[in-house]
Amino acid sequence: MTHSIRIKNQEFILHPHGGMFWAEKSMLLISDVHLGKVAHFRKFGAAVPQKAIHKNFILLDEIVNDFQPFQICFLGDLFHSSLNKEWQLFENWVQKTPAEILLVAGNHDIIAPEKFEALAIPIFQELIIEDFLLTHHPEERKNLFNFCGHIHPAIRLQGSGRQRLKLPCFFKKQHQLILPAFGEFTGTYTLEPTKKDEVYAIVENEVIKI
Known part of the structure; x- marks a missing residue:
């Protein structure tokens, strides 16, 4: 189940897969997929299932099918490392996906720009769309609301007794929203919210405001 929020009079729909749909722009925002990471670890002997x-x-197919966006903007760390066999899978996915694809470069995006150009994917260091700043690393810019990734945010919940639960989340500050890592094999970093922050945790197939 998704969860809708409004920022600067725009609607954003948070999806339990970790992406966010900007309704007015028909733009799907996704961060930190880290494609190629599984193949990279398997190459060096890690016991990661094929x-x-x-x-x-x-x-990716499921979230695109849910929203049918005009554009998909990846907020960095789309591919984890240098080229490996997952790049061909990505090429095949791009070819069958009708949406325009954009990439805001992250620190892991080291693949030659020419490879993305061949797929008609433009690369940006940042994007400013109306009152919104789209980056990979969290940024602060006067009069702009920042959408970003990089942190792989999570929230730790404690129940009765010693029960503890760590959940990936959308982490919203006054002028910023950090998207969770979309990739399945990425890890998370626990953030401690203040009273002014808003946390939207991903619990199984649902986004819940904490």
Whole structure:
């Protein structure tokens, strides 16, 4: 189940897969997919299931089918490292996806720009769309609301007794929203919210405001 929020009179729909749909622009925002990471770890002997390679593409297909966006903007760390066999899977996915695809470069995006150009994917260091600043690393810019990734935010909840639960989340500050990592094999970083922050945790197949 999704969760809708409004920022600067615009509607944004938070999806349990970790992406966010900007309704007025028909733009799907996704951060930190880290394609190629599974193949990278398997190459060096890590016991990661082969099927994990395909899981990211399954999730991408599902969220695109849910929103049918005109544009998909990846907020950095789309591909984890240098080229490996997952790049061909990504090429195939791009070719069958009708939306225009944009990439805001992240620190892991080291693949030659020519490879993205061949797929008609423009690369930006940042994007400013009306009153919104789209980056990979969290940024602060006067009069702009920042959408970003990089942190892989999570929230830790404590129940009765010693029960503890760590959940990926959308982490909203006064002038910024940090998207969770979309990738299945990425890890998370626990953030401590203040009273002014808003946290939207992903619990199974639902986004819940904490």
